[in-house]
Amino acid sequence: xxxxxxxxxxxxxxxxxxxxxxxxxxxxxxxxxxxxxxxxxxxxxxxxxxxxxxxxxxxxxxxxxxxxxxxxxxxxxxxxxxxxxxxxxxxxxxxxxxxxxxxxxxxxxxxxxxxxxxxxxxxxxxxxxxxxxxxxxxxxxxxxxxxxxxxxxxxxxxxxxxxxxxxxxxxxxxxxxxxxxxxxxxxxxxxxxxxxxxxxxxxxxxxxxxxxxxxxxxxxxxxxxxxxxxxxxxxxxxxxxxxxxxxxxxxxxxxxxxxxxxxxxxxxxxxxxxxxxxxxxxxxxxxxxxxxxxxxxxxxxxxxxxxxxxxxxxxxxxxxxxxxxxxxxxxxxxxxxxxxxxxxxxxxxxxxxxxxxxxxxxxxxxxxxxxxxxxxxxxxxxxxxxxxxxxxxxxx
Numbered sequence: 001x002x003x004x005x006x007x008x009x010x011x012x013x014x015x016x017x018x019x020x021x022x023x024x025x026x027x028x029x030x031x032x033x034x035x036x037x038x039x040x041x042x043x044x045x046x047x048x049x050x051x052x053x054x055x056x057x058x059x060x061x062x063x064x065x066x067x068x069x070x071x072x073x074x075x076x077x078x079x080x081x082x083x084x085x086x087x088x089x090x091x092x093x094x095x096x097x098x099x100x101x102x103x104x105x106x107x108x109x110x111x112x113x114x115x116x117x118x119x120x121x122x123x124x125x126x127x128x129x130x131x132x133x134x135x136x137x138x139x140x141x142x143x144x145x146x147x148x149x150x151x152x153x154x155x156x157x158x159x160x161x162x163x164x165x166x167x168x169x170x171x172x173x174x175x176x177x178x179x180x181x182x183x184x185x186x187x188x189x190x191x192x193x194x195x196x197x198x199x200x201x202x203x204x205x206x207x208x209x210x211x212x213x214x215x216x217x218x219x220x221x222x223x224x225x226x227x228x229x230x231x232x233x234x235x236x237x238x239x240x241x242x243x244x245x246x247x248x249x250x251x252x253x254x255x256x257x258x259x260x261x262x263x264x265x266x267x268x269x270x271x272x273x274x275x276x277x278x279x280x281x282x283x284x285x286x287x288x289x290x291x292x293x294x295x296x297x298x299x300x301x302x303x304x305x306x307x308x309x310x311x312x313x314x315x316x317x318x319x320x321x322x323x324x325x326x327x328x329x330x331x332x333x334x335x336x337x338x339x340x341x342x343x344x345x346x347x348x349x350x351x352x353x354x355x356x357x358x359x360x361x362x363x364x365x366x367x368x369x370x371x372x373x374x375x376x377x378x379x380x381x382x383x384x385x386x387x388x389x390x391x392x393x394x395x396x
Contacts, residue, residue, distance in 0.1 A: 001176065002167040002394065004042055004141060009051025013105060015137030016042070016169065017154045019144035019374060020057035020075050028074040033082065034361070035146065035374050036075060040082050042143050042169035043110070052105035054136045056093060056154050057144070058117040066118045076112065087112050094119065094132040102136040122153045129153045134161035143169025145176075146375030148390030149382070159393035166394050171374060176391065178371040179382055182350050187312035188214055193304075193335060195220030195318030196355060199243045199250075202318070204384045206250055209315075210257050215307050217262045219296055219320035219331065223284070226251070226263050232285030235269065237293040262307060266297030268321070268328060275325040295321030296331035308338040309345070317353040317380065323362070332359050340368035352379035 018039045023031045030036070046053055060070040073089055080087050088105075090098050093113035101111055113136075116122040121129035130153035134140065140162040142148070147155050159166050168176070182190075190213045194202050199222045206216070218226060221238035228234050229247040254261040267284040269291040270277030281297045282288070296304070308314060316339055320331035336359050343349045349369045351360050353376035366372050373379045382388050 001173060003173045004045050004167055004169055007139060007165075007167055009046045009049035009139065011050060011107070012138045013052045013054060013102065013136070014046050014139045014141050015054045015056065015133065015158075016046075016141040017144045017147070017158075018055055018057050018169075019146040019171075020055075020072060020079075021059050021146065022075060022078075024069070024074055028069065030075055030078040032361070033078050034357075034372075036078055037082055038171045038374055039143055039169070042141065042171065043083065045170070046141075047108050047110075050107045051139075052107055053110045054102050054105070055087075055110060055112045056116055056133060057113075058122065058147070058154075059115050060117075062115065062117050064120075066115070070115050070117070072112060072115050079112065083110070085110075090114060092118075094129065099135060116152075116154050123150075125151050125153050125157045127153075127157060130157035131161055134158050138165060140166040141169050142166075142390055142394055143171045144390070145172050145373070145378055147378070148172065148375065148388040149378040151389040156389040156393040159396070168394055172391075172394075174371070175373055175375065175379070178350050178373070179379065181348060182313060182315050183212060183383065186212070187348065189311050190313040191215040191217060191307055191311040191315075193217040193219065193308070193314065193316040193318070193339075195222070195316075195320050195332075195335075196353070197221035197238060199225045199240055199247055203243075203246055203250075205317070205380050207253075208383055210250075210253055210259055213259055213315075215260045215262065215311065216254060217304055217307060219264065219300075219304075219335070220318050222318075223264050223267075223296075224293055227284055230285075233287060234284075234293065235287035235289055235291040237267075237269075237287060237291075260307075262303060264293075264296045264300040265303065266299045267293035268295040268297055268330070270294045270328065273322075275327050277327065279327060294325070295323075295328040301331055301334040304335060305338045308335070308342050311342055312347050314339055314342055314347055314349040316349070316351050316356050317376070319355045319359055323355070323359055333363055336360055336363050336365055340365045343369050352376055
C-alpha cells in the first residue's frame, strides 16, 4: 500500500481529497471535528517535508450550485485551530483564479478549495472537471475514506491524471488496515454486532460476514423483524413485513455455517416513540398491542455482554435502541461499554457506521476501542464488495 510515508513532498504541491463533511450548528460552527482532526497527521507530514497543500472536500448535499450553509469556509476556524496555522481559502474549486492561487503556494502553505459539490461535475465524475482539479498539484493524496465508495471526480477519476504520483493518506491507510485485520487476519472468536433500524440495509453485509464470524448479535429496530418472522408478537414495533423471509433465511444460513446468532430476549417498550413515553420491560416475543420495542432489555444486555467479553475480534455497526433518547439508550451504552471492556482485555474492536460512532463518542469511549471508522457507508460497502472505487484508483 503506497502512503504519504513513501513520498518526500519537499518542493511538491499535494492536492489532497479530505472528508470535511462535518456537522454544523445554526451559526455554522462545527459541532463534531472528528473528521478534520483525523486528517491533521497527513497534512503535518506533508508540511514537515517542505511541501504545500491544496485541500478539497465536499460538505452536505447542495442541490444546484453554491449554498451558504454548505460553504467550506465554515470549517476554516476549526481547521486552523487544529493545525495551529492559518489556511488560505478560495471561493471556488476550479478556474484560472484558483489555479493561480495554487501555483503561488509556498512550502508550508495550505489552500482550502470551496465545496466540490457546488459543481455537478464532481458527482457525475466528469473527466474534464477531474483534470482541472489535478492541475492544481504534483501529487494526489486520497485521505477521504468516507467517500471512497463514490466514483466521483475528486475521489476516483482524478487519480488517472497521476499515473505514478498518487498515494493514500494516513486516514485511508488506517481504515484499510483495520478492515483487513478484521476480515482477513482476525483472531477468534469473531463477533459482529449489527443494530440499526432495518434488516434491508444489512442483508449483504450479514451474508458476507456469515463466512467469517463466530457470533452475530442482533439489536435495534431490525430485531423485531426477526422476532415477528419466528411468530413472536411485537405490538407496534418497527417491522419490515417484506423482509420476514429474509430474516428466516439469515437464521437458517447462520445455523448451517455454525454461526451463533443472538437475538434479544427482552425489550424496553414504550407506548409512544418519545423520550417521555411510558416504559415497560417485557419478553420481546410478547410485546403488548399499542407498545413498541425501543431498546434491548436487561437480560439481553447480560447475554450480549458475556458474548462480547469472550470475543477476540469485534465489529460493531448500529445501535441497540433509540439511543438518541435518554429513556432508551441503556442497551446501546451497555454494548459500547462491553466493547470497550473487551478491548481492554486484548480484543481488536472496529466501530463502523454513523450511529455506532456517535454512540462511542457520546459515551466518550473513542480512545477505549481499537479503531473508529470515519466512513460508515464506505466501510459497509468495502466489506460487501471487497474493494472501493477510491481504493482501486490509487492501487492501479
